[in-house]
Amino acid sequence: xxxxxxxxxxxxxxxxxxxxxxxxxxxxxxxxxxxxxxxxxxxxxxxxxxxxxxxxxxxxxxxxxxxxxxxxxxxxxxxxxxxxxxxxxxxxxxxxxxxxxxxxxxxxxxxxxxxxxxxxxxxxxxxxxxxxxxxxxxxxxxxxxxxxxxxxxxxxxxxxxxxxxxxxxxxxxxxxxxxxxxxxxxxxxxxxxxxxxxxxxxxxxxxxxxxxxxxxxxxxxxxxxx
Amino acid sequence: xxxxxxxxxxxxxxxxxxxxxxxxxxxxxxxxxxxxxxxxxxxxxxxxxxxxxxxxxxxxxxxxxxxxxxxxxxxxxxxxxxxxxxxxxxxxxxxxxxxxxxxxxxxxxxxxxxxxxxxxxxxxxxxxxxxxxxxxxxxxxxxxxxxxxxxxxxxxxxxxxxxxxxxxxx
Numbered sequence: 414x415x416x417x418x419x420x421x422x423x424x425x426x427x428x429x430x431x432x433x434x435x436x437x438x439x440x441x442x443x444x445x446x447x448x449x450x451x452x453x454x455x456x457x458x459x460x461x462x463x464x465x466x467x468x469x470x471x472x473x474x475x476x477x478x479x480x481x482x483x484x485x486x487x488x489x490x491x492x493x494x495x496x497x498x499x500x501x502x503x504x505x506x507x508x509x510x511x512x513x514x515x516x517x518x519x520x521x522x523x524x525x526x527x528x529x530x531x532x533x534x535x536x537x538x539x540x541x542x543x544x545x546x547x548x549x550x551x552x553x554x555x556x557x558x559x560x561x562x563x564x565x566x567x568x569x570x571x572x573x574x575x576x577x578x579x580x581x582x583x584x585x586x587x588x589x590x591x592x593x594x595x596x597x598x599x600x601x602x603x604x605x606x607x608x609x610x611x612x613x614x615x616x617x618x619x620x621x622x623x624x625x626x627x628x629x630x631x632x633x634x635x636x637x638x639x
Numbered sequence: 640x641x642x643x644x645x646x647x648x649x650x651x652x653x654x655x656x657x658x659x660x661x662x663x664x665x666x667x668x669x670x671x672x673x674x675x676x677x678x679x680x681x682x683x684x685x686x687x688x689x690x691x692x693x694x695x696x697x698x699x700x701x702x703x704x705x706x707x708x709x710x711x712x713x714x715x716x717x718x719x720x721x722x723x724x725x726x727x728x729x730x731x732x733x734x735x736x737x738x739x740x741x742x743x744x745x746x747x748x749x750x751x752x753x754x755x756x757x758x759x760x761x762x763x764x765x766x767x768x769x770x771x772x773x774x775x776x777x778x779x780x781x782x783x784x785x786x787x788x789x790x791x792x793x794x795x796x797x798x799x800x801x802x803x804x805x806x807x808x809x
Contacts, residue, residue, distance in 0.1 A: 490737045497733020501726035501765040503772065576772070584761065591754075592737045599744045623745035 414421040416448035423449075423521055429570030434513045441583045446513045449520040450485065456523035457481040461603065463530045467537055467546060468605035468614070475616050483600055484523060487593040488515050491585060494532065495569070502577025514568050515585075522561030527552045558593075563588055584632050598624040654725075655752075665689055666781050671742050675751035680779040684800070685759065689727065692796045693720065700788045702772075709781035711774060719773035727766035733747030734758040743795045752804050759800065763793060 434445060457480040465476035492512040500506035532553070536546050546589065547603045569578045595602075600617050621627075665685035670679035697720055704710035709718070738758040742751035767789050776782045 490740055493736055494733040497729050497731075498761070498765060500733075501762070502768060506729075527727035577768075580765070580768075588737050589736070592743060595741045595744060620744060620746055622739065623747065623750050625750055626745065626747050 416451065416513045418523070419445060419448050420452060420520070423517060424524065427521065427564050428481040428567060428571070430517060431514065431571065433575055434510060434517055435568065435572065437510070437513070439509060442509050442513045446516050449513070453484050453488075453516070454481040454521040456520070456527045457484050460523070460526045460530055460533075462463045463533045464550070465602045465605075466534070468609065470601075470611070470614070472605050472614055475614070479600045479603065480618075483593070484519055484598050487589060488512070488519050489556055490592045490596075491515065491589045494588040495565075495581050495585040499569075499575070499577050499581035504572075504575040504577045504581060514565055516570075518561040518564035521564050522557035525557040525560055526553060529557075543604070546604060554561065558590075561610075562589070594624040598627070657725035657729055657785055658794055659728075660732040662686075663724050664728045664731035664735055668731060668738065668758060668769050671735070671739045672752055672755050672804075672807065675742050675748050676807040681807060688796050688803075689724070692799070693724065696788065696792045696795065698786070699791075703784045703788065704776070704781055707778065707780040707784055708780050709776055709784075713771075716774070719770055723739045723766045723770035726769035727762045729760065730762040730765040733760060745771045748808060752808060756800065756804065763796065767793070 421428070422433070432443065437445060458477040461476035461478070461480035462543070463472050465473035489512075492515040493508065495515065496506050496508045496511045499511075532549060533546070536549055541549070557596060562582075562585075566582045569575075569582050599620065602615075602618060605614060666682060667734075669682040669742040673679050701710055701713065701716050704716075710716070735758070738754050741754045745751055771785060771789075774785065776785050
């Protein structure tokens with residue numbers, strides 16, 4: 414089966430795609446994973462380029478390079494948690510199949526994000542402000558993230574005989590949110606204000622705490638009325 | 640029936656891979672804390688606390704379960720503990736990578752220690768759940784015994800880990 418057919422099945426029949434991954438041989442799992450990784454890289458490069466176009470110039474290339482790294486890196490760091498927590502509670506350990514499942518789900522999320530990209534371009538063409546664009550981005554990524562996690566949840570829950578499947582999916586959701594948040598925080602910026610100076614644009618900012626630290630600081634600042 | 644013909648049931652989870660995970664994962668998570676705090680003590684603290692606390696409190700669970708009339712044979716109890724410990728190692732092995740990433744990319748040692756603590760706590764809860772499934776307490780009294788033992792064991796281990804974390808953060 415070709416990659417385009419897998420993508421078509423992913424968009425039309427996610428349960429069928431998940432069942433295909435669960436039943437796949439090792440060779441098929443590798444082929445599916447490779448095709449879905451390519452999908453993620455292409456889709457997130459397009460989304461990243463659209464984000465970078467808000468500032469323009471070299472930021473388009475920077476964001477197009479960084480967003481695929483964020484998604485693929487998050488998958489690589491999070492998938493072992495699904496396998497390990499499940500195995501600890503008695504679910505059969507199949508790391509390659511679990512990784513393929515996570516990658517398939519993220520490919521679906523990436524495709525949804527690409528579908529939302531015209532909204533970003535519309536916001537840019539209508540001169541929507543920086544903060545409003547950030548909110549639009551958060552909404553887009555939240556929708557794509559929830560949709561991707563639903564794909565994984567549905568696929569793992571379909572194996573009703575396996576103990577520990579709910580705990581494994583819950584653990585994956587938490588790990589995924591924390592690692593994805595931290596990795597995207599470490600590789601920021603993606604959306605740069607148009608008014609920022611050329612020398613202020615960098616591939617990545619220096620490490621400044623974590624996403625949790627930043628949220629904590631923001632809450633403190635809000636309480637103090639700053 | 641002679642002793643030689645007695646079947647020796649084995650928990651399907653206990654394999655060399657699981658035992659290796661049990662041996663290495665606590666060392667790895669301790670090493671992450673040590674790397675962020677520049678104090679070597681956490682490297683051996685996690686395995687020492689886990690194995691030490693289980694060695695200290697495990698017999699109490701057997702005695703209390705037997706006292707309420709629902710203790711499995713000693714060999715079954717021992718296998719259940721090995722399965723639970725291997726579950727701890729496997730769960731922690733899956734969490735080491737994401738935990739190390741978050742801990743090593745934050746500038747705050749407190750955040751790093753909190754992340755590692757959360758990973759250890761999740762692995763401990765998995766182990767307790769696994770132990771409950773292996774022992775499957777059948778009466779209310781034995782379930783209450785197991786619940787009390789779990790709270791006490793978690794409390795002791797948590798307190799010991801808190802002392803280690805406080806010391807390296809101070």
